[in-house]
Each structure stands twice: as C-alpha cells, then as structure tokens.
Amino acid sequence: MKPFVTFKHTPKLSAALIAVALTIIAYSCGTSSAAETPAGTEAPALPVVQLKAMPASSFREYTSAIEGKVNVEIRPQVDGYLDKIFVDEGAYVKQGQPLFRINDRPYQEQYSNAKANLEASKANLEKAKLEVDRLTPLVENNVVSDVQLKTAQAAYSAAKAAVAQAQSSVGNAGINVGYTLISAPVSGYIGRIPLKIGSLVGRGETQALTVISDVKEVYAYFSMSEVDFLHFKNDIAGETIAEKIKHLPPVELVLADGSVYTAKGKIETVEGQFDKTMGAISFRAAFPNEQGLLRSGSTGKVRIPQEFPSTVVVPQEATFELQDKVFVFAVGDSNKVVSKPLSIAGKTTGYYFVNNSLKDGERIVFSGLGRLRDGAVITPQPVQLDSLLKSKPL
Structure with a gap:
C-alpha cells in the first residue's frame, strides 16, 4: 500500500529548529483548548429586593430668596x-x-421769605381793590373815563394772581421744611x-438712607426650570395657571441650617414669562412671620409636596449613575442581570419613585453593583423591601 504523502527530498532540520517548532505547536493547542473550556466559576451571591407599587409622598425643592412683604427705601x-x-x-x-x-435752616429761611412775599402780595391786592372801589362810582357818574377803571381792574387781577403765586411759594417752602x-x-x-x-x-x-422691611409676612421667590414647569402644568388640576396655583398644596420652607420653618406657606403668583438667560420662570410663595424669625435677604428652599397614589419604590442604594442617568440592575430569567435606566417621578432621602421604567414585583440587585455587567449570572439572596422601609421609612 502506498503512503498518503511522499517526499521526493527530505530536508535536513537541525535538532534545535525541530524543538522550537514542537514547542509552538504545543502552546497553540493548549491555548485553543483553554478557550473552548474555561475553568468553571460559581455565580456570585448578591442581595436582591423585589419591588412593590404603593402610595407615597415626596417633594421637590427649589432654592429661594426671602424678602419682606414691604421693602421701602428711605431717600x-x-x-x-x-x-x-x-x-x-x-x-x-x-x-x-x-x-x-x-x-432745616435754609428751608426755614425760604419759608419765612415766602410768607413775607405773601403778605406783600396781599397788601398790593388790598391797594388794588381800593383803587377799583374808588374809581367805580366816578365812572358811573361820568366824572372820569372808564379806561381808568379798566386799568385799575387789571391791576387788581394781577395783584390777585400774585397773591395766589405767593401762597403757592409758601406751600412749597413748607413742604421742603417738612421734608x-x-x-x-x-x-x-x-x-x-x-x-x-x-x-x-x-x-x-x-x-438710600436705609431700608424698612415689613416682615410680618415674607415672600420666598424661587424659579422652576422649563421641564418642571411643564410637569406643573400637566400634573396639577385646573384649566388656567391661576386655577392650578389654587390647587397646589401648602408648601414648606427649609432654612439655611436645614431645619424646616414652623409655619407653612402658599404659592400665590407666577411670572408671565421665562427668563431668557436662565431658562426658568419665577414663582412667589408667602409665609407668615409674626415672630420676625425670617428677614429680608435670607435664603432657603421652598419644598413642594407631591402625592403618588401608586408608584414603584426603589432604594437609592440599589442604583448607580452613568452619564447623568440613574440605573438599576434588574434580575431576569435564569438570574441574568440587565441594566435599566429609571424614569424618576420623585424622591425622598433614601428612595426613588419611578413610573413605567420598572414594574410591580420586578427584582433588582440591592448591593454589590460595582462587580456586575449586563448578562452576568448571579445567585439571588432575597431582601425584604418591608424590612428596608422599617429601618428607613419613606
């Protein structure tokens, strides 16, 4: 039987070259074998929480500037x-x-001078009246010409106007003294x-010499972004902006030290247009301040409450941020995880309230997110959401 391969010429290879070739072949075979059959690893055990939809309340905070209801510059x-x-x-x-x-000395002198001019004008008026009274019967008896009477009457009218002008000067000088x-x-x-x-x-x-602030009631001015304003228009009941403002619940004021002001306020007005440079629209909330604890020029945060009849509650520990978005690792079939962005409708100190992006009963990884990638398989360790809510209430 003939062999499958025959060589007419058999090259002479050195022993060293043959050894190198065999080493390369052996390494290649070993690498291929390792890639096809990786060493077996166990799925990491990570805590997993099952989400629930429930009623919840949250709030939105807006930085505000506080001013007295009346701020008068004294000039x-x-x-x-x-x-x-x-x-x-x-x-x-x-x-x-x-x-x-x-x-007031210069103004007192002006006032005295104006009064003296008034007295002089009154004297001239009296003199002009006497002249008219003297000439009237003479003209009636054709003793003198009526031209003289008309001239006297004109002088009397001028004297009367001079008195009025002098009285006005006295009044103006008196006003200046009062100022x-x-x-x-x-x-x-x-x-x-x-x-x-x-x-x-x-x-x-x-x-100004000073400013007087009436702070029995104060105004807190704050601004909403265009997105928040659209939420306000879409979520609050009412046909007009004025009706929507009336339906807003009472708001709270968070002071600079983080404490909440004792009295609640009410949003009263909103500006008619957006600030082009800031892309925001201003609101005004009024707060009672009978004890004078709030002063003009101070700052705070207006807190507007939000009520959710039913929302999925997500612990913030179970989330991570990527490119200004908040994600969770959802646990799917075969315990594989996949990252999902959240559509956040509201939040509290420790929880996000989401709608549409997660469903009631869905499972998410609670901790150990830094080691995970999409498609990874885990061994779920159940964590009860109720126990989390007891340790850190909404």
Whole structure:
C-alpha cells in the first residue's frame, strides 16, 4: 500500500529548529483548548429586593430668596446735612415714627421769605381793590373815563394772581421744611444705615438712607426650570395657571441650617414669562412671620409636596449613575442581570419613585453593583423591601 504523502527530498532540520517548532505547536493547542473550556466559576451571591407599587409622598425643592412683604427705601427729598438719626440699625419702627432730620435752616429761611412775599402780595391786592372801589362810582357818574377803571381792574387781577403765586411759594417752602424730618412710611425693621451724622445727603444720591422691611409676612421667590414647569402644568388640576396655583398644596420652607420653618406657606403668583438667560420662570410663595424669625435677604428652599397614589419604590442604594442617568440592575430569567435606566417621578432621602421604567414585583440587585455587567449570572439572596422601609421609612 502506498503512503498518503511522499517526499521526493527530505530536508535536513537541525535538532534545535525541530524543538522550537514542537514547542509552538504545543502552546497553540493548549491555548485553543483553554478557550473552548474555561475553568468553571460559581455565580456570585448578591442581595436582591423585589419591588412593590404603593402610595407615597415626596417633594421637590427649589432654592429661594426671602424678602419682606414691604421693602421701602428711605431717600431724602431735599438736599442738606444730616443733623440727627433717631433710630438704630435693626430697630423696629412704627409708621410715622421719626427716622432722620436734615438741617432745616435754609428751608426755614425760604419759608419765612415766602410768607413775607405773601403778605406783600396781599397788601398790593388790598391797594388794588381800593383803587377799583374808588374809581367805580366816578365812572358811573361820568366824572372820569372808564379806561381808568379798566386799568385799575387789571391791576387788581394781577395783584390777585400774585397773591395766589405767593401762597403757592409758601406751600412749597413748607413742604421742603417738612421734608427735612424723615418719618417711617410703614412699620417694619430698619436695615443698614450707611451714612452718619454730618453727611451731605440729597435727592441725587444713589444710596438710600436705609431700608424698612415689613416682615410680618415674607415672600420666598424661587424659579422652576422649563421641564418642571411643564410637569406643573400637566400634573396639577385646573384649566388656567391661576386655577392650578389654587390647587397646589401648602408648601414648606427649609432654612439655611436645614431645619424646616414652623409655619407653612402658599404659592400665590407666577411670572408671565421665562427668563431668557436662565431658562426658568419665577414663582412667589408667602409665609407668615409674626415672630420676625425670617428677614429680608435670607435664603432657603421652598419644598413642594407631591402625592403618588401608586408608584414603584426603589432604594437609592440599589442604583448607580452613568452619564447623568440613574440605573438599576434588574434580575431576569435564569438570574441574568440587565441594566435599566429609571424614569424618576420623585424622591425622598433614601428612595426613588419611578413610573413605567420598572414594574410591580420586578427584582433588582440591592448591593454589590460595582462587580456586575449586563448578562452576568448571579445567585439571588432575597431582601425584604418591608424590612428596608422599617429601618428607613419613606
């Protein structure tokens, strides 16, 4: 029988070359065998929680600036030197209470001069009236020409106008004298007083003498993004924006130290248009402040509550973030995991409330997410959602 392969010439190979060739062949066979049959590994045991749909309440927070219901800048109406300051910064004043006095001597002199001019005008008026009274019977008896009477009557009218003008000057001078004493137009708390006694003040000054804030009720101004505003329009009952605002529940105010203000407020108004630079629209919430704990210029967060009749509750420990999105690892058939993005409708300190992206009864990995990849197989270790809710309530 003939062999399958025959060589006409048998090359001579060195012993070293043959050894290298055999080594390469052996390594290749070993690698191929290892790739086809990897070493067996056990599926990692990870805690898994089964989700539930339940009623829940949440809130949305918006950074706010607090202002008094009335903020009045106190500015001088006349020029002069500041002679007296009757109040101190931070003091509570009542409407009509004196605040500042500007040196009134120049205005008193103007007032006295205006009064003297008024007296002179009245004297001229009396003189002109006497002349008219003297000429009237003479003209009636044809003793003198009526031209003289008409001239006297014209002088009398001019004298009457001069009296009116002098009376107006007296009134204007009196007003200026009154402006030298600056009183509180409203009740409230005095702000900073930047100028001191002896300072020259006037109507052209850009800086106010002080600001009075009426803080018995305060306004918290905050802004909503366009997305949040669309949620507001779609989720709140009412045909118009005004009706929707009326249906909003009372809101809370979170202070700068994280505490919640004792009294609840009410959202009252919304601006008519968006701020083009910020892409947001402003709202105003009113809060009672009888004890004066809140002051103009302070900050806080307006907290708007949200009620969910039925929502899937997801512990935040069971989530991870990727490219500004929040994901979970859902456990599917054969205990394989797959990442799913969440559609978050609301949240609390420890939980997300999601709709549509997860279903009631679905299972997700609770912890150990850093070792997982899509398609990985795990050994589920059940964790009860009820026990999580007991240790960390909604």
